[in-house]
Amino acid sequence: MFRLTDFTYEGKTVFLRADLNSPVKDGKITSDARFRAVLPTIRYLLENGAKLVIATHQSRPYKEDYITTEEHAEILSKLLGKEVEYVEDIFGRLARERISSLRSGEAIILENLRFSAEEVFYKPLEECERTFLIRKLAPLIDYVVNDAFAAAHRSQPSLVGFARIKPMIMGKLMEKEVDALTRAYEKGEKPRVYVLGGAKVEDSLRVAENVLRMEKADLILTGGLVGHVFTLAKGFNLGDANIEFMARKGLLELVDWAERILDEFYPMIRTPVDFAIDYRGERLEVDLLSDEKRLFDEYPILDIGSRTIEKYREILLGAGTIVANGPMGVFEREEFALGTVEVFRAIGESKAFSVVGGGHSIASIYKYNIKGISHISTGGGAMLSFFAGEKLPVLEAFKISHRTFIQK
Structure with a gap:
C-alpha cells in the first residue's frame, strides 16, 4: 500500500478523504477529536506544497446532526492557524472551478459528501468509479489520500472509487491505525x-x-x-x-x-x-x-x-x-x-500492547483521563470488522491502487 512518503506533492492537487463526522448538539459540533487526529496528514501535505481538497461526510439524511461542513472548515482553520475555505458544492461547477484555481499550500473543504445521493449507498468499486462524483473530480486531481479509517468498512465512491484511476495513498492516521491493528492481530504477544x-x-x-x-x-x-x-x-x-x-x-x-x-x-x-x-x-x-x-x-x-x-x-x-x-x-x-x-x-x-476503540470507549478514556493505552482507534465499527477477519473495502482499495500504479 502507498504511504505519504512515496510521492512528492509540490504543485499537485490532492483529494484528502477524511472522516470528520462528529457529535453535534443544538446545531454545533461538540468534539474536535477527529479533526485533531487528521491534522498531521493535513500539515504534511500543505507543508509539502499540495493544493488540498478535503472531503468528509457528516451523519445521514434526516438526522439532527446532518449539517453542512461550514463549521468543519472553521474548526480546521483554528487548529491549523490558516484558512481552510468552505466550498458550498461537491462536484458541481463551483467546486470544480475552485479546485482548478487552488495554489500550492492552499486548502478547501467540500460540502458534506452525503448531500450527494451517490455517497449514501454502498456499492462495489466498479460501480463507485462510474459515479458522477468520481467522473467529475478525477480529471482535476493528481493523488487521493485516504485518512478515513473510521469509514474503512464502507464501500462508497469517495472512499474507494478513485483506486484504479488515481494513486490512492494512506494518510498518517490510516497508516497508524492499520499498523497498530495488524500488530495486535498478527504479532500480538x-x-x-x-x-x-x-x-x-x-x-x-x-x-x-x-x-x-x-x-x-x-x-x-x-x-x-x-x-x-x-x-x-x-x-x-x-x-x-x-x-x-x-x-x-x-x-x-x-x-x-x-x-x-x-x-x-x-x-x-x-x-x-x-x-x-x-x-x-x-x-x-x-x-x-x-x-x-x-x-x-x-x-x-x-x-x-x-x-x-x-x-x-x-x-x-x-x-x-x-x-x-x-x-x-x-x-x-x-x-x-x-x-x-x-x-x-x-x-x-x-x-501489554493495547488497542482500544469504539466511540463510548474513547469518550470514557478522555473523560476520566486514563493514560497508558498504546493505541486509541478512531473507528469502532471498522475496528470490529478488522478483528472479525472481514475484508475492509478501503484497505482492499489501497491494495488495488498499489497494484495498478506500481507498474506504471
Whole structure:
C-alpha cells in the first residue's frame, strides 16, 4: 500500500478523504477529536506544497446532526492557524472551478459528501468509479489520500472509487491505525486478551468467533450487552426486566449463536460474576449466584460488579496484548461508570500492547483521563470488522491502487 512518503506533492492537487463526522448538539459540533487526529496528514501535505481538497461526510439524511461542513472548515482553520475555505458544492461547477484555481499550500473543504445521493449507498468499486462524483473530480486531481479509517468498512465512491484511476495513498492516521491493528492481530504477544462490551453484540460475536477460531486470542472478557448475551448462553437467568429489554433490542435471537461459540471455546470466554443495579437511587451490586438476583426481575443491570472488575483487572495486568471495544455498562451515569473506568484503567496500567476503540470507549478514556493505552482507534465499527477477519473495502482499495500504479 502507498504511504505519504512515496510521492512528492509540490504543485499537485490532492483529494484528502477524511472522516470528520462528529457529535453535534443544538446545531454545533461538540468534539474536535477527529479533526485533531487528521491534522498531521493535513500539515504534511500543505507543508509539502499540495493544493488540498478535503472531503468528509457528516451523519445521514434526516438526522439532527446532518449539517453542512461550514463549521468543519472553521474548526480546521483554528487548529491549523490558516484558512481552510468552505466550498458550498461537491462536484458541481463551483467546486470544480475552485479546485482548478487552488495554489500550492492552499486548502478547501467540500460540502458534506452525503448531500450527494451517490455517497449514501454502498456499492462495489466498479460501480463507485462510474459515479458522477468520481467522473467529475478525477480529471482535476493528481493523488487521493485516504485518512478515513473510521469509514474503512464502507464501500462508497469517495472512499474507494478513485483506486484504479488515481494513486490512492494512506494518510498518517490510516497508516497508524492499520499498523497498530495488524500488530495486535498478527504479532500480538501472549496472553492475548480481548475485552468485548457495549451494545454491538452481533459485531462482537463475529470478533469472538474469528479470533478464537484463528487462534488470535487466548481469553475473551465480556461486559455490557455482549456480557448479557453470553451470560444467558451459559444458562444463567438475568431476570424479567433484563430479558424483556434484550427482547425489545432483538438480542435474544443471538443467544443460540453465543451458545455455539461457548460449546467450542467455553473456557476462553469469561462473563461477569456480579452486576450493579439502580436500587432506590443507589448503586447496588448483586452476585449472580446469590438470592438477591431476584432483583433482576424488577431492576435493569447497568454495570458489572466489583468482583468482576477485580477478576478482569488481574487478567489484564498479566496480558501481553489487549484489544478492547465498548463499555462495561451505562458509563454515562457516573455511579455506573465504575466497571468501564476500572477496566480501562487496568488496560492502561498493563504492560501489554493495547488497542482500544469504539466511540463510548474513547469518550470514557478522555473523560476520566486514563493514560497508558498504546493505541486509541478512531473507528469502532471498522475496528470490529478488522478483528472479525472481514475484508475492509478501503484497505482492499489501497491494495488495488498499489497494484495498478506500481507498474506504471
